[in-house]
Amino acid sequence: MRPAYGPGAAESPGPCCHNGGVTRASLDKQPHEVASMFDDVAERYDLTNDVLSLGQDRVWRREVAKAVDARPAQKILDLAAGTATSSLPFARTGAYVVPCDFSLGMLRVGKRNHPWLPLTAGDATKLPFKDDTFDAVTISFGLRNVQETDTALSELYRVTKPGGRVVICEFSHPTWAPFRTVYTEYLMRALPPVARAVSSNPDAYVYLAESIRAWPNQPELAEKLRKAGWSKVAWRNLTGGVVALHRGFKTA
Numbered sequence: 653m654r655p656a657y658g659p660g661a662a663e664s665p666g667p668c669c670h671n672g673g674v675t676r677a678s679l680d681k682q683p684h685e686v687a688s689m690f691d692d693v694a695e696r697y698d699l700t701n702d703v704l705s706l707g708q709d710r711v712w713r714r715e716v717a718k719a720v721d722a723r724p725a726q727k728i729l730d731l732a733a734g735t736a737t738s739s740l741p742f743a744r745t746g747a748y749v750v751p752c753d754f755s756l757g758m759l760r761v762g763k764r765n766h767p768w769l770p771l772t773a774g775d776a777t778k779l780p781f782k783d784d785t786f787d788a789v790t791i792s793f794g795l796r797n798v799q800e801t802d803t804a805l806s807e808l809y810r811v812t813k814p815g816g817r818v819v820i821c822e823f824s825h826p827t828w829a830p831f832r833t834v835y836t837e838y839l840m841r842a843l844p845p846v847a848r849a850v851s852s853n854p855d856a857y858v859y860l861a862e863s864i865r866a867w868p869n870q871p872e873l874a875e876k877l878r879k880a881g882w883s884k885v886a887w888r889n890l891t892g893g894v895v896a897l898h899r900g901f902k903t904a
């Protein structure tokens with residue numbers, strides 16, 4: 653049997669299960685495993701975020717809102733919106749924000765907490781929207797979980813109006829080597845026990861640590877955006893590169 657934590661977990665190829673359901677995805681990110689894992693953490697998702705990020709998630713969300721710069725009556729797609737917490741800053745500006753996700757469990761919690769939002773079920777690799785629909789598209793802590801990253805970036809491009817923008821907020825790689833070492837230690841050693849105390853599904857947070865380590869660095873993600881068609885691609889590091897905000901534009 654594979655260990656849930658510790659060195660063996662990092663090499664493990666498969667998901668863990670309980671009561672017949674998937675509790676954590678593996679790094680090949682099978683969509684049904686990812687959706688099932690988020691269904692499982694949905695109830696305590698927002699609380700766990702606050703605790704594990706030491707409250708930094710609120711700072712990061714403020715920066716995303718500034719980067720998206722949503723205006724009244726603009727149409728904004730918040731992809732992989734989960735419980736729609738990431739959608740709220742855009743809604744507050746008077747923009748029309750569509751939170752979209754493929755975990756029905758996360759959407760259910762979102763609908764209960766924010767019944768006025770048009771939460772929409774949809775897969776990032778096959779978005780249920782017409783071409784050239786949104787003024788801005790954004791995805792916070794979601795892209796890393798999508799199996800086909802390049803397809804999702806192309807789909808985001810397709811549904812954006814010419815002249816529109818994308819903002820991606822995702823965990824990244826700290827740029828200062830000593831800090832990177834301390835942070836990696838936090839991810840691999842401190843995070844799983846803290847998650848065990850707070851989350852409804854601590855195994856999901858082993859996946860979190862593994863998927864962050866395996867995720868492309870800042871220039872590599874920028875290159876993916878360019879390949880999907882986005883222009884004027886740039887990024888900004890937050891918290892020393894723990895998180896990076898990438899932005900790009902669809903040529904008018």
Ligand SMILES: C[S@@+](CC[C@H](N)C(=O)[O-])C[C@H]1O[C@@H](n2cnc3c(N)ncnc32)[C@H](O)[C@@H]1O
Nearest residue numbers: 690732733734738753754755775776792794797
């Ligand atoms: C870490 S949560 C982020 C939720 C929210 N954006 C936030 O910042 O709190 C990641 C979300 O990505 C969603 N997701 C992963 N792959 C997806 C896909 N292919 N299509 C749609 N949603 C996806 C999951 O269901 C999950 O709700």
